[in-house]
Amino acid sequence: MSAPKQTPLPAILLANHLLDGDVVFFTPNGWSRDPREALVAEDRATAEALEAEGVAAFKRQEVVDAYLVDITRDSHGLPVPNHFRERFKVRGPSNRPDLGKQAEFV
Amino acid sequence: MYRYDEFDEAFVRDRVAQFRTQVERRLSGALTDDEFKPLRLKNGVYLQLHAYMLRIAVPYGTLSSRQLRQLALIGEKYDRGYGHFTTRQNLQFNWPKLRDVPEILDLLADVEMHCIQTSGNCIRNVTADQFAGVAADEVEDPRPVAELIRQWSSLHPEFDYLPRKFKIAVTGAQHDRAAILAHDIGLRVVMNAAGEIGYELMVGGGLGRTPMIGKVVREFVPKDQLLTYLEALMRVYNLEGRRDNKYKARVKILVHEIGIEEFRARVEAEFAMLDGPSIPADTEELARITAYFAPPAYEKLPAIIPAFEAAKRANPAFAAWVESNTFPHRAPGYTALTISLKPIGKAPGDATSEQMRVVADLAERYSHAEIRVTHHQNLVLPHVKQADIFALWQALGEAGLAEANVGLITDIISCPGLDYCALATARSIPIAQSLQKRFADLSRQRDIGPLNVKISGCINACGHHHVGHIGILGLEKRGEESYQITLGGDATENAAIGEILGPGIVAEEVPAAIERLVGVYLAHRKDGETFIEAVRRLGLAPFKAAFLQEAADAA
Incomplete structure (x- = not known):
């Protein structure tokens, strides 16, 4: 078996909240619904620590489907996922700008 | 309409109570995620991109006003004020919280609804011709038999862990409005030469990554033998369908691999061994079900008003x-x-x-x-x-509900796609919207005539793109959304799988590409010839040429 593909850096950790289903991000102060607060791992050690947080939070029945997402910082320094799938996951449905994170956090 | 009896009622209430404790046990850690996931899926709860999604069964697509009002209430109270009707006649809510799902299921049970078997490797909600019971071209209302199959298949102990999901669609009419040839089993109510009513059964249709058109397995199953025959068929599939590879686990693959003759022979052999179904429906129960579908008391009216x-x-x-x-x-x-x-x-x-x-x-x-x-x-x-x-x-x-476009080019089937779905590889809804805007002029739509555009945001084909006259499949190509266009699909009794016209194109090019295909039709059509009839007569070539010309211009 080949080694699992390593997420390129910088990266953030996102997941779905177990009870609410909402997309949450790991921040310096624990999990948050606000993508702007996401802790950005610039180095491999931080990325590994983030992944460990994801596993621990899963085991504590807090989140599901936690994984690292590689990002680029926009002109305001905020993280934007490199893949379009996660861009929608972070923003919300593109046909409904009134729903999801895009409506709540600018 | 069908009304629950005491058993139906108790059964659904029990399931809600069970799910409530399953959620509690998941939160306490008594159930692991691996243990909980199949339980939530069997109750219609998916985890999508932004939130959980709840899929509510609308058996054979029939709802009462009371039920629809309850769905409106749930949408308002526990979701974002809207719901999404699907290609399997179900309703999906896109934003429920897991903590609220037991409450929602209780509200559904109050109006004789549930989410049972809207997911998982079981027999799913049976779908039907939307004009069942009222269509002039119908032998008999197929919904009593759909209800019978629903009751028979609900938590059927033998068929609760099939190799893969299993979808049944029914019609009582000659003209197929239920896409029965694109289902694992298609059932058509028919009358034989002796004037007896029975069922023609098709098997092995399906879309997804390996699209297949259903094949006739039995031309006439007498009414009283239907459940026995279904049991034989399901047993052959359950035992011989592949479980080693989920992409080859649907019954269509088994039918394709051994051939319809061999499949039929195995079903008939099993059928011959059965002395009625393991779970028989007595005639009284059948009569009870059928009575609920009796037509309402119509007034005697002149045909012309x-x-x-x-x-x-x-x-x-x-x-x-x-x-x-x-x-x-x-x-x-x-x-x-x-x-x-x-x-x-x-x-x-x-x-x-x-x-x-x-x-x-x-x-x-x-x-x-x-x-x-x-x-x-x-x-x-x-x-x-x-x-x-x-x-x-x-x-x-x-109420914004008087769009005059049924069957026309803007009456587009679309799955939720990557705007909501965790499995999607590209968006579907914005493609539908861009086509609707492009062809918004109603007089032009009417001039173009009947044309089914169907869009899926991934190879699983919930948007039925394979059987769209024009099909659009959203994929990922080199980190971008890319759309593959197919032509010539048909979901009716003339069922056909559309053929790919050329390489994938980006979203912005889709409306112009479809415009070009419509242009070929308008230029070549004969009097009264519909789009799909013209495609059948002309073949793929002129459309392909127009499509590729556009792709070349864009490059």
Whole structure:
């Protein structure tokens, strides 16, 4: 078996909240619904620590489907996922700008 | 409409209670995620991109006003004020919280609804012709048998862990409006030479990554032998369907690999060994079910209503809507009326809670409190007096529900795609919206005539793209959304799988590409020839040339 593909850096950790289903991000102060607060791992050690947080939070029945997402910082320094799938996951449905994170956090 | 008996009621309530404790145990850690996931899926709870999604079964696409009002309430109270009607005649809520799902299931149980078997490797919600019971071209209403299959298959101990999911669609008409040839089993009510009513069964149809058209496994199954025959068929699939590879686990693969003759021989051999089904339905129960589907008491009406004819003459917009959105009813003076959930620029199949209430009220007033959901993601009021159509049209217009596009190019089937779905590889809804805008001019749509555009956001084909006259499949190509266009698909009794026209194109190019295909049709059509008829006559070549020309221009 080949080694699992390593997420390129910088990266953030996102997941779905177990009870609410909402997309949450790991921040310096624990999990948050606000993508702007996401802790950005610039180095491999931080990325590994983030992944460990994801596993621990899963085991504590807090989140599901936690994984690292590689990002680029926009002109305001905020993280934007490199893949379009996660861009929608972070923003919300593109046909409904009134729903999801895009409506709540600018 | 079917009404729960005490067993149905207790069964559904028990399931809600069980799910409530399953959620509690998941939160306490007593159930692991691996243990909980199949339990939530069997209750219709998926985890999508932004949130959980709850898929509610609408058995054979029939709803009462009371049920639709309850769905409106749930949408308002526990979701974001809207729901999405699907190609399997179900309703999906996109934003429920897991903590609220037991409450939602209780509210559903209050109106005899549930989410059981809307997911998982079991026999799913049985879908039906949306005009069942009212269509003039029908041998018999197929819904009693759909209800029988629902009861028989619900938690059937032998068929609860099949190799893969299993979808059944039924029709009682010669013209197939239920896409029965694109289902694991398609059932058609037929009459034999002796005048007896029975069932023609098709098996092995399906879409997804390996699209197949269903094949006839038995031309006539007598009524009283249906469950026995289904048991034999399901047993062959359950035992011999592949479990080593989920992409090869559907019955269509088994039928394809061993051939329909061999499959039929194995089913017949199993059938011969059975002395009736393991779980038989007695004739009394069948009669009880059937009685619920008796047609409402229609008034004796003339076939032509002068006031209705006059309203059409006086109001061309109304006449256009009547032409595309009404369907001949078996009772004189009545019509079955389709409410398009495809207003220009909106997500296909979405309805707000407010719109659901409007439809529920109108159904109560004008359609014996009955509503149907179509696999085209529209709604139907099945029993409308022609004299009431004008008032209905005006009321629907006020709710943004009077789009006159049923069966036309903007009546697009679309899955939720990457705007919601965790499995999607590309977006679907914005493609539908861009096409609706491109072809918004109704007189042009009417000139183009019947044309089914169907869009899926991934290879799983929930948007039925394989059987669209024009199919659009969203994929990922080098980190971008890319759309593959197919032509010549058909979901009716002339079922066909569309053929790929060329390399994938980006979203911005899709409307122009479709425009080019329509252009070929308009240039070559003969009098009265529809798009799909012209495609069949002309073949792929001229369309392919136009498509590739465009791709070359864009490059």
